Amino acid sequence: MFITGIGRTKFGILDKSLPEMLYEAMLKTLQDSPLTIEDIDAVIVSNFLAGPTTGQLHLGSLVTSLLPGTYLTAFRVEAACASGGTAVYMAGSLLRDFENILVLGGEKLNGLMNKKIYKNIAMAGDLLRDQKEGLIFPAQYALIAAKYLKKFGLPSKELSLVSAKNYFNASKNPLAHFNFRDLTPDAICSSPDICHPLKLFDCCPISDGAAGLIVSRNRLSKRDIEILGRGAGTDAISLSHRKDFTGFCAARTAARRAYDVAGIEPADIDLAEVHDCFSIAEVIAMEDLGFCKKGQGMDLIRSGETSMSGRIPVNTDGGLLADGHPMGATGIAQICEIVTQLRGDAGERQVSHPEIGLSHNVGGVGGTAVVHVMRRCT
């Protein structure tokens, strides 16, 4: 299966509605592809919070309203912050019945009358055990960060290395939510506490945005990128049901499945987009994806190997931390970045001759994880 078109909006605080952003992403995706809308056989829409936040559900029909007279088969998939990756995964399976599938994802969170954004985001976590105890997401990831740092004897200030790298990368990405050119680790460490040990810049922003891509059964052009392997896994939704807080079983399951199908090892990966909703999540991802051994994620980041000129650049677009995190779009935008890099189209942030890239999208606190492995066609 091949990715035969990509497109996305800018991420940030946007003065656009969800349908407007989805439409923009759709147009850009079609413009990027050799296909026209008449070639599209089905649509998958990825979104997390449009119901509670904007009062609009039934997004499959909503999106096909933008395509009058097509009567396309349409799906809306939701897997919290992993909605985008899950939608792309599903598109791969739907190739059984369709030849070219448009995947569109978006999220509208800023500037709405509904002020319950934090409460709504908490719907990704367990209602009975976690949400009701006040375990909103920064608190959940702060628990994980505290456990991780204690277990491996690390000072909390090291987390700032993740954000510093990703903010730097975002400064080369004109579509990123943030463009702070010189955010130093010291500035990150002296930013306000959100939930100890996480500082302001350890947490991703609340972004609006949309992204799209087309998954096709057949290769259509030289610019197409092959999906070599994919895996998706789940785990208990509540942290109270987990034995280990310092890694995500769902992500390890998803990665193993993706590597097995692709017939590759972690060492074969040339660059990766990982789900850094909080800085600690990128550290854990390095280990869950097998880029290093357990407990060595921070060493890998500290060594510079995951920076843009390193052995395995991670989050070249700025990641969720600095590119932004419009949940329904995030997992799709990660794949757009890998495709852009593998095509050699990444401009100022282009890494050197990558052949194989990986995306890693997580929902909740590791309740869902989706991994895709992609290869440049030769």
Add this chain to the structure above:
Amino acid sequence: MFITGIGRTKFGILDKSLPEMLYEAMLKTLQDSPLTIEDIDAVIVSNFLAGPTTGQLHLGSLVTSLLPGTYLTAFRVEAACASGGTAVYMAGSLLRDFENILVLGGEKLNGLMNKKIYKNIAMAGDLLRDQKEGLIFPAQYALIAAKYLKKFGLPSKELSLVSAKNYFNASKNPLAHFNFRDLTPDAICSSPDICHPLKLFDCCPISDGAAGLIVSRNRLSKRDIEILGRGAGTDAISLSHRKDFTGFCAARTAARRAYDVAGIEPADIDLAEVHDCFSIAEVIAMEDLGFCKKGQGMDLIRSGETSMSGRIPVNTDGGLLADGHPMGATGIAQICEIVTQLRGDAGERQVSHPEIGLSHNVGGVGGTAVVHVMRRCT
């Protein structure tokens, strides 16, 4: 592809949470199947309103929390009231990657602190044009009913024939929301107006409930039912974008695709479950599915051909009107009924030797439609 297990809860006003109902449906489905939970490769959860109504999203992870240690791939699909049928459709496509897929759907609407049920249900319709103008669902279907009755010169009291049939059928279904043995057309006509020309008994109730089934690549036992064909279509979400109010293009598209794949004609169908959220919707469904010509749906119902002993029994379980309409479960429960009938297990409501059955599940006011055609294996 084959349906290798089915199960559902009672529908009604239930003193159970959504996870409890989903768990019950899962256990019953597994008990009905030759498969055990270890044989299941993926899960699809169908639900419409858990986010806005109960504050819980990320239901893929939630459901796999009930299956500790499985780390299954899980999806949640939402297509308003067509969520269930859409999930089963998707399961068919996911057979590309998985051998046995558990589809679970449910809805919890009654007895919650959240009193905005009607507002939440309106999320299936267009936010900007219809919802904000007060076009909640009874009003939308009343518009359709008024247009239909006027166009074909029918008195509104004829609609009561649909409800009388379906309430009678539900009286033979121990799991149905309602069990009114002798609801006459006259009693229906003298029930309170909801939105003219729709009376109380022309409108489906607000039900809680869950249903499940397993879709398998291979046939496993004599009781399995083959999915012969399937189709899904969409249309503009807003009524203001439709040219014709007296039929649903999405349903005609879905039906044509399903018949084409199955290689059959409407005349080959022995019984059907159709989406009678309001009585008028069953009349329109008869025409959209090709059981009769345009404008003759009411004639077909009046003739008795769609009653339990007729040529093509429709909604033998009582339909949405009397079996109930827990949206996430509805499309799955429709298929459970067809499977039960084709197996010959329907007890008091068993129709005579059916071989081919059809299910028709609609979201919004015809924004999404999904049709499945199923056959008894010989």
